[in-house]
Amino acid sequence: MRVRLDFAYDGTDFSGWAAQPGLRTVEGELGAALARILRAVVPPALTVAGRTDAGVHARGAVAHVDVDEPAWLALPGRSDLPPERAAVRRLAGVLPPDIAVRTARVVPEEFDARFSAVSRRYTYRICDAPELLDPLRRRDTVSVRRPLDAAAMDEAAARLVGLRDFAAFCKRREGATTVRTLLEYSWRREGHLLTGTVLADAFCHSMVRALVGAVVPVGEGRKPVTWPAEVAEGLERDPGVVVMPAHGLCLEEVAYPPEGEFAARARTARAVRTLPGETTS
Template identity: 45%
Template sequence: MIDQTRRLRLDLRYDGTDFHGWAKQDGLRTVQGEVEAALATILRQPAGLTVAGRTDAGVHARAQVAHLDIVGQVNGEGLPTFPRALGNFTEGDLRAFRDRLNALLGASYSERWRRVLEGAELSRGILAKGESDVILTRVSQVSGDFDARFSALQRSYEYLIVDAAESRDPLTRRNHWWTSTGPLSTDQMRDAAQQLLGEHDFLSFCKPREGATTIRTLRRLDVERKADGAVEVHVEADAFCHSMVRSLVGALVEVGRGAKTAAWARSLVDQPTRGHGVPVAPARGLTLLGVSYPPETEWALQSGRARRLRTLPGAEDCGC
């Protein structure tokens, strides 16, 4: 018998309202913590997830991606002896594995609310079997070249803003920011957004991490007024640094309410510094819409590219 490692890709969705973000934290409920606990129950071994985007507390995801390595035994004929829940890694087995994970996540969610609502009459109508605020949509087997974080080509986010009292809808309050700014000018916000596209040092919009660059390529920053009256900001980039999307939205709202100009927005990338004091929009309006990857043959190449620390042409690497 020899040890063999298999890599699984997990596609998942979650409502971030009651989570303290993606990343596991002692004593706090997080998406990573919930999913890894369910995985460990099934696999009977510790589970460590690598994620495409570490969302903050209160941020939602419609199409998050993570990967997981599991170690098991294979015999001389190459037949896996992993936990039976994984079977032989057929599509049917992986669907059953996904469904088992979702059942455990649902049970954990229900138990949490039973404790919160114990003795309350509300509990009879609020809990439904299998309901959860995080769910796996697909589990697939991938090669070891796949890296949920570094193989990604692009991430896309949506931010939703309600700037008028008549457009407020209690049914969507968990993923919209109800502002008190008054009506926003989407034309002015669009003008400002155009100033920020391309490759820049986005230090003015980020909380830098030691040893990481704040240089990113912003490929899309659109602002639209939707039919229901909400303002939608759609953001796409190769990657984002900490708080970048919410700071971009915060800057655009400043312009939209008339407090700042498009020229000010441009100065944030022309003169990158944390000293600009760009406001950070609340987490609840932000949703990760999706993560895109190249063909399988390019996973390793893209991972190598993404791991390189970038600098702008003509500038020395500041190591920020």
């Protein structure tokens, strides 16, 4: 049976999501914990909605895993807990403190944590008064020395919203498209903290941190508000766009369609994205 896991983690001490030999990863820890509570010989395969880089955090991560029904039903043991609640409780007992599974529930086979998703929402936190940064937030907030104009950053960010080729903000991968639909990109200030919100159907590798790096020079007054959109139109990486540090980034939410639409959404997501007027070969 297929089980959906909703979980969170502090990415500080992880080498990203994906399991890698000799490195501590979120996938590695979560897979080992699942194998332990399910009494499996090898960790079950996990499919995640977003493969975060080293140092990136998550409050709203989602993954799915296929498990044997008898092992799932055996999770409550002698307790009267339902398997869903027993799974969460048992995982809490074996996972390290920097990972927390919030819910575990059976879903239809058509559900795919990655391809059924309709959007992912990230936030990025910046402090432009480092001397005032709360020491308890140093692991999820990036400090910059120059004061930032949040209104200018917000205006520049809004010009990037829509369906476009984001090649200028992505690390290219052979055979992969860089066309995405950016649904929202905004900035707001609260005291000495600025928070960027980035919402899209999907993201390329390092895209969010590059999008942040594109508007920081605008906030510093070194670039006009039109500059990030001009970079985007160029379709090439610009040396003026610095990929921002990972620890300011957090995956906040992954959204899905109603239950009956999982398969249709997955088919659409797997199709090659193109811009209007383009064709695929």
